[in-house]
Amino acid sequence: MQDASALTPDRIREIRQQKSTMRSRDLADSLGIAEAMVVAAEIGHGVTQIDATPDALMPLIPAMGEVMALTRNENAVIEKTGPVTGYTPDTATVQGQGFELRLTPRHWIHGFAVEEQKGKHLRRSIQVYDAAGDAVHKIYIGEDATDADWAGLVDSLRTEDQGRVLPLTPRHPVAPPHADPDQREALRAAWDRLGGRSTFQGMLQDLGMSRLAAYRAAGAPHARPLSTDCIGTLLDGLADRALPFTLLVGNPGCTEIHTGPAETIKPTGPWQNILDPAFNLHLRADRVAELWAVTKPGQHGPALSVEAFDAGGELIAQFFGLRGGGAENAAQWADLVDSLPAA
Known part of the structure; x- marks a missing residue:
């Protein structure tokens, strides 16, 4: 494993290019770093840092048409494909065709608009990470969205800071099950x-x-x-x-x-x-x-x-x-x- 303290964004990009078929999460695990660091290293190279606030982001997603919504934890991944039909700010809930998202906005810290070339296909996604750099939610944009739709989404959410070094905080340790x-x-x-x-x-x-x-x-x-x-x-x-x-x-x-x-x-x-x-x-x-x-x-x-x-x-x-x-x-x-x- 690499010394994580020596992994600059340029070095992470270099390693990723050498292991281009590896998923960003798997590469991060192999390097002993947060997944968000792997994504942030690509800012300016197909990745744009965006506002991750649900109230800013989620109202724009229905215009993208069919999407694939992905949420995971350490042991399970769920993926639902369909249009997002609405967002309710008061309850931080997202309505979709055959699915729903319940959000905890305080964990929506780092956001990225990502373009990746996968063979002949250009894959576009919105990726959100928490303060420790762990993935919270990813939205993969389908073929309904045009180039202009995607560009408008990214321009609306682009942040002033496009630095490739993220201010991450340590993960909170998980408390064991407790009861009196x-x-x-x-x-x-x-x-x-x-x-x-x-x-x-x-x-x-x-x-x-x-x-x-x-x-x-x-x-x-x-x-x-x-x-x-x-x-x-x-x-x-x-x-x-x-x-x-x-x-x-x-x-x-x-x-x-x-x-x-x-x-x-x-x-x-x-x-x-x-x-x-x-x-x-x-x-x-x-x-x-x-x-x-x-x-x-x-x-x-x-x-x-x-x-x-x-x-x-x-x-x-x-x-x-x-x-x-x-x-x-x-x-x-x-x-x-x-x-x-x-x-």
Whole structure:
């Protein structure tokens, strides 16, 4: 591995040219640096630094037509293709055809408009990174957008500072799952009161618990541990039943939500993949350390989910029945979840 302190933007560009087929994230990992540093090294060479503020950026995306929205964490990647149809500033939510984004704007720090030559194809994207230089969200522009559309977008968002050295801050260490065993009964009582104005996240904050620790403490019937080997079974079950569902994959700055079915399931090595024309999921099944079936009271009845966590207690993905899918969808989803083997 290179000495990260000696990696100037010019040196990073030189290495990238030598390894032109390597993805920017993989190159960054191999060099021990943040991915945003790899992208910033190309400013002036197909990359323009832009305003990453969602209120500035997101209202311009619907005019680009069909896009591919990509969100990832360390263990899963979700990609949804379709037009963005709206942005709601008050809630920092993006509406798309068959998907939704929930944004946390304070993590939208570094933004780039990127042009990359991939064979005969010029690929254009908007890429956003957090204060540590980790990817928050990427939007790949489709063929609906003209050269003039792209140029107008970049000109509207271009920042005055086009320096190639980014002011990055260290990543915050991830706290392990935490809960006070003496709060178990208080947790269960608060859990049963959910469904009105109380939210699950608000309950966790009030009790000072993490999500995974709450599942461990509450136990059945609120949370049931599942075999970590059954992610493939879950995906196959969704496809075999042609059952529309809701999937959430995210990171601290962005959660991307799929609503609809999954058709093509193709495991490859440790990866469980959904490979549909407008929807891709890539999930590292070997990194699922805990898998839980969770039931939470809701305003429209109980919400049943399957939630995957890694060894550090970080959430990988959440699966739900289709929001607003009706009684039949809820029953089929419950039947599928009930069929999954216990841990």
